[in-house]
Amino acid sequence: xxxTMPAPPVTRTAKKPARLTHRGxxxxxxxxxxxxxxxxxxxxxxxxLFWLLVASTKSTQDLFNSFGLWFxxxxxxxxxxxxxxxxxxxxxxxxxxxxxxxxxxxxxxxALLAAAAGYGFAKFRFRGDGAAFNLVLGAVMVPTTALAIxxxxxxxxxxxxxxxxxxxxxxxxxPFGLYLxxxxxxxxxxxxILEAARIDGAGEARIFFRIALRLMAPGVxxxxxxxxxxxxxxxxxxLIMLNDPDLYPITVGLASWAAQAQNGGxxxxxxxxxxxxxxxxxxxxxxxxxxxxxxxxxQSGLAAGGxxx
Amino acid sequence: MTVTTPSTAEGRxxxxxxxxxxSAGPLFVAPFLVLFVLLxxxxxxxxxxxxxxxxxxxxxTVFVGLDNYVQAFGDSQFLHGVGRVALFFVVQVPVxxxxxxxxxxxxxxxxxxxSRVIRLGIFVPYAxxxxxxxxxWGYLYGPDFGPFAQLSRNLDLxxxxxxxxxxxxxxxxxxxxxxxxxxxxxxxxxxxxxxxQELYEAxxxxxxxxxxxxxxxxxxxxxxxxxxxxxxxxxxSFQLFNEPNLLMKIAPDVxxxxxxxxxxxxxxxxxxxxxxxxxxxxxxxxxVIVIASYGVLLTANRRRTP
Numbered sequence: 001x002x003x004t005m006p007a008p009p010v011t012r013t014a015k016k017p018a019r020l021t022h023r024g025x026x027x028x029x030x031x032x033x034x035x036x037x038x039x040x041x042x043x044x045x046x047x048x049l050f051w052l053l054v055a056s057t058k059s060t061q062d063l064f065n066s067f068g069l070w071f072x073x074x075x076x077x078x079x080x081x082x083x084x085x086x087x088x089x090x091x092x093x094x095x096x097x098x099x100x101x102x103x104x105x106x107x108x109x110x111a112l113l114a115a116a117a118g119y120g121f122a123k124f125r126f127r128g129d130g131a132a133f134n135l136v137l138g139a140v141m142v143p144t145t146a147l148a149i150x151x152x153x154x155x156x157x158x159x160x161x162x163x164x165x166x167x168x169x170x171x172x173x174x175p176f177g178l179y180l181x182x183x184x185x186x187x188x189x190x191x192x193i194l195e196a197a198r199i200d201g202a203g204e205a206r207i208f209f210r211i212a213l214r215l216m217a218p219g220v221x222x223x224x225x226x227x228x229x230x231x232x233x234x235x236x237x238x239l240i241m242l243n244d245p246d247l248y249p250i251t252v253g254l255a256s257w258a259a260q261a262q263n264g265g266x267x268x269x270x271x272x273x274x275x276x277x278x279x280x281x282x283x284x285x286x287x288x289x290x291x292x293x294x295x296x297x298x299q300s301g302l303a304a305g306g307x308x309x
Numbered sequence: 310m311t312v313t314t315p316s317t318a319e320g321r322x323x324x325x326x327x328x329x330x331x332s333a334g335p336l337f338v339a340p341f342l343v344l345f346v347l348l349x350x351x352x353x354x355x356x357x358x359x360x361x362x363x364x365x366x367x368x369x370t371v372f373v374g375l376d377n378y379v380q381a382f383g384d385s386q387f388l389h390g391v392g393r394v395a396l397f398f399v400v401q402v403p404v405x406x407x408x409x410x411x412x413x414x415x416x417x418x419x420x421x422x423x424s425r426v427i428r429l430g431i432f433v434p435y436a437x438x439x440x441x442x443x444x445x446w447g448y449l450y451g452p453d454f455g456p457f458a459q460l461s462r463n464l465d466l467x468x469x470x471x472x473x474x475x476x477x478x479x480x481x482x483x484x485x486x487x488x489x490x491x492x493x494x495x496x497x498x499x500x501x502x503x504x505x506q507e508l509y510e511a512x513x514x515x516x517x518x519x520x521x522x523x524x525x526x527x528x529x530x531x532x533x534x535x536x537x538x539x540x541x542x543x544x545x546s547f548q549l550f551n552e553p554n555l556l557m558k559i560a561p562d563v564x565x566x567x568x569x570x571x572x573x574x575x576x577x578x579x580x581x582x583x584x585x586x587x588x589x590x591x592x593x594x595x596x597v598i599v600i601a602s603y604g605v606l607l608t609a610n611r612r613r614t615p
Contacts, residue, residue, distance in 0.1 A: 029419060029420060030420055030421070030422050031420040031421070032422075034415060034418075034420050034421060035420075035421050035423065037415075038412070038415055038421055038427050039423070041408075041412065041427075041431065042426075042427050042430045042431060045430055045431050045433065045434055045487065045490075045491065046430055046433070048434075048442070048445045048446060048449060048487070049433065049434075049437075049445075051445065051448075051449060051456065052441075052445055055448070063454050064453060064454045067456065067459055068449070068454060068455060068456030068459055069456045113340055113344065114341065116337045116338070116340065116341065117337060117338045117340070117341035117342070119337055120333075120334045120335070120336070120337025120338035121334075121338060123334075124333060124334025124335075124337070125334065126334040126335050129334065129338075132342060136341075136342075136345055139345070139349050140540075140544075141540070141598060141599050141602045142349065142353065142595055142598070142599070143544055143547065143548040143571075143594065143595055143598050144548070145548040145550055145571050145574075145591075146356070146548065146571075146574070146591040146592065146594050146595035146598070147349065147352045147353065147356075147591075147595075148591075149356070149575070149578050149584075149587055149588060149591050150352035150353070150355045150356035150359065150588055150591065151348065151352040152578075153355065153359070153584065153588075154351065154352055154355055169344070169348060170348050172344055172348070173341065173344045173345050173348050173349060175345075175349075178341060204333035204336075204337075208337065229435070229436060232438065233437075233438035233439060233440070235438070235439060235440050235550075235551045235554075236550055236551065236575075240575070240578075240579070250438070251438050251440040251441075252440075254440055254441065254444065255444075255554075255555060258444055258555065258558065259558050262558045262559060276444065277448070280441040280444055280445065283441060284436065284437050284438065284441055287436040287437075288433060288436045288437075290436075291432070291433075291435075291436045292429065295429065
């Protein structure tokens with residue numbers, strides 16, 4: 001991963017550090033009331049996550065019998081985690097692996113496809129390029145869920161429904177990713193570098209993989225991360241496409257457990273509730289970590305998409 | 310869609326690309342376009358095709374022309390579903406975008422302590438799957454072990470009925486707002502960061518205060534980013550599915566299988582086995598979204614050139 005993302009392009013970094021220091025070096029201007037107001041807002045956003053963390057340490061009985069926003073007398077996070085992973089012959093680990101596979105393959109594939117196409121549209125002219133680009137851009141507006149049902153019917157006929165391909169293939173085409181990569185390629189890959197490489201005798205594929213892709217790295221990482229999140233969090237498509245629990249991603253799996261917990265109430269399958277809660281906590285950890293670690297990339301990438309029109 | 314494409318013109322005006330590289334362009338674009346045709350255009354065309362047929366008990370699948378569309382326009386379940394998401398859009402989206410805008414301006418003002426922590430904290434819900442968000446909030450709303458209900462009981466107050474008929478749309482709106490304020494905030498904040506510092510300095514020299522700068526310099530600079538977030542919100546709101554689908558299990562009496570248009574299309578296809586009518590509803594829902602998106606774009610364009 002690290003090899004594909006060197007420093008962001010020069011044009012972008014040049015003004016940023018200057019502004020950061022400019023703004024950062026003025027502690028006298030800090031406003032306490034504004035900070036307090038924003039911390040109150042922050043509390044709203046973190047409250048459900050805090051609840052989830054607390055609830056994951058409780059048995060189903062304690063969920064009902066102790067106050068929701070504080071720990072019970074008998075915290076049992078490790079027991080819950082162990083039970084989450086052993087329930088139904090360890091299907092939860094399977095769901096996690098499925099999700100990682102679907103999201104990982106989709107994200108890398110979508111980012112590469114969008115980067116190549118965005119670069120192609122930004123740096124080459126050919127017959128029909130404008131029309132093709134506008135067609136793809138118009139597709140941003142087509143709701144993915146409206147597409148999902150006909151896609152399912154087509155996939156069912158092709159024998160692809162209820163296979164991993166049913167989740168990965170539709171996630172590979174990201175029209176907004178293409179738009180972002182085109183803007184990014186136009187901005188961050190100077191024509192002069194391409195010309196120089198051509199004069200040196202480099203082939204177009206080599207120029208793309210060795211030079212352009214590196215210059216576009218922050219944009220590529222942005223598309224990669226957002227496709228990763230979209231596929232990781234996808235619920236509608238796998239709900240439609242898959243009926244084998246061994247193929248479920250974590251979202252569909254958790255929803256099926258939640259339905260079981262609901263039907264069982266607090267009685268027969270009472271432990272399910274604690275498992276749903278603990279499973280939810282486990283499922284959000286990888287993405288939150290990925291976002292925190294890669295934040296400077298996705299932020300500069302989004303800047304390009306949000307500004308250029 | 311024209312507003313979002315001036316980069317095409319920019320590409321055109323750039324002269325001096327040698328002829329011999331022309332063949333490489335289509336090769337870079339081809340893999341994406343091939344998949345795009347197979348996975349976007351083909352299902353769309355197939356949905357349009359399916360929507361012209363009906364499967365009947367006697368006679369099998371027959372061509373019925375636009376009968377399904379006529380049926381949909383008189384189908385109160387479909388119309389109510391669309392109406393409900395339209396109401397959701399009109400109320401939830403302005404609240405969400407206004408909050409995102411205020412947060413982005415506050416972060417950009419440089420007046421905040423702990424701004425990094427605050428920014429990431431507000432964004433974190435975006436990384437939470439909507440399934441988990443809906444489950445969490447569903448449990449938080451719950452009358453049994455939800456902390457709001459527990460607190461109300463301890464204080465001898467009436468337990469808030471978050472999952473009742475009257476409150477449900479608001480409860481759903483709260484979940485969606487929680488999930489996406491941070492995402493929209495980051496787009497707006499990222500756009501603000503690219504405004505050249507000199508612009509602020511020039512405005513300050515002209516005697517503009519912080520509020521004046523926010524209103525006259527920052528807001529206009531945010532136009533394209535705001536338009537982008539608005540478009541995403543149109544698309545998201547009208548296909549509302551995950552949150553009502555999950556809360557349905559907690560409150561089946563309140564959320565019916567046609568609560569939103571998308572939920573209706575899903576239940577038609579997978580519980581009702583009415584594939585053709587489901588395709589019609591999906592197709593119409595897509596059309597509603599395209600029309601709403603164009604409406605947003607046209608309004609924005611008209612305002613730009615008074």
